[in-house]
Amino acid sequence: MKRRAFLGAALGALAGGSLYGISSEPEALRIERIRVPVADLSSDLEGFRIVALSDFHLYPFTQLPFLKEAIGVARGLNPDLIALLGDFVDSEVEAIDELWPALADLDARLGVCAILGNHDNRKGADIVAAGLRRAGVEVLLNRGVGLSVGRSQLWVGGVQSQFGGQPDLGEALAGCPAGVTSVLLAHEPDVADDVANDGRVHLQLSGHSHGGQINVPGLVQHVLPQFGRKYPFGSYQVGDLFLHTSRGLGTTRVPVRFRSPPEVSEITLVRR
Numbered sequence: 290m291k292r293r294a295f296l297g298a299a300l301g302a303l304a305g306g307s308l309y310g311i312s313s314e315p316e317a318l319r320i321e322r323i324r325v326p327v328a329d330l331s332s333d334l335e336g337f338r339i340v341a342l343s344d345f346h347l348y349p350f351t352q353l354p355f356l357k358e359a360i361g362v363a364r365g366l367n368p369d370l371i372a373l374l375g376d377f378v379d380s381e382v383e384a385i386d387e388l389w390p391a392l393a394d395l396d397a398r399l400g401v402c403a404i405l406g407n408h409d410n411r412k413g414a415d416i417v418a419a420g421l422r423r424a425g426v427e428v429l430l431n432r433g434v435g436l437s438v439g440r441s442q443l444w445v446g447g448v449q450s451q452f453g454g455q456p457d458l459g460e461a462l463a464g465c466p467a468g469v470t471s472v473l474l475a476h477e478p479d480v481a482d483d484v485a486n487d488g489r490v491h492l493q494l495s496g497h498s499h500g501g502q503i504n505v506p507g508l509v510q511h512v513l514p515q516f517g518r519k520y521p522f523g524s525y526q527v528g529d530l531f532l533h534t535s536r537g538l539g540t541t542r543v544p545v546r547f548r549s550p551p552e553v554s555e556i557t558l559v560r561r
């Protein structure tokens with residue numbers, strides 16, 4: 290009887306966990322607040338805040354009202370800059386037609402910038418990028434921009450996805466003056482080793498891995514994609530480079546998240 294009761298409890302917990310993973314966690318948005326220490330940060334950039342959203346994957350599993358909620362949260366944080374880290378669509382590129390009007394609601398003091406992800410490239414990079422531009426988003430694919438912050442500058446560069454693109458760090462940083470604090474948007478986190486070796490970037494923001502999406506200890510541990518295995522979620526110091534990998538918002542392949550809730554990242558630059 291005891292054994293049967295235990296088995297029943299275990300099965301109940303598993304069923305409850307599965308229900309939670311399917312019905313609740315995919316929309317249990319969490320704000321992650323990250324402080325990034327930067328050597329020689331100018332006083333103009335002290336406390337500069339970037340809000341990052343990643344891996345929207347609109348349709349078939351991730352729905353628009355949830356993404357609109359995340360967009361509202363990002364906007365409500367009143368950031369200096371918003372960075373969108375790719376994978377706007379999942380299985381149909383037409384989803385961007387519904388997503389871009391929602392993205393147009395994003396607002397930050399110095400604007401909104403974006404890169405594309407592997408799913409965007411697979412379904413139609415030009416179409417996704419055109420939608421983003423219609424929403425007033427600056428698309429940074431192997432290029433960068435210098436933003437004026439007080440009397441200082443912040444460089445924001447972006448690289449293409451490794452899947453269907455060719456990330457070019459040199460082009461993303463072309464024109465970045467020496468000594469200027471620089472942020473790199475790169476969909477796949479594991480390029481961080483190359484970025485750290487290059488030595489010019491202070492902060493890299495990535496997504497791609499969904500934090501593994503499903504993490505059941507001893508059963509399914511971190512289902513991780515290529516180029517998202519070494520630095521799958523959270524913050525890392527890679528040499529002098531600070532990397533933050535967002536768990537992203539949406540789901541792909543299966544409509545489940547378990548112990549990997551969707552994330553809005555709020556990044557604050559502080560002087561080291």
Ligand SMILES: [Fe+2]
Binds near residue numbers: 376408497498499541
């Ligand atoms: Fe993704």
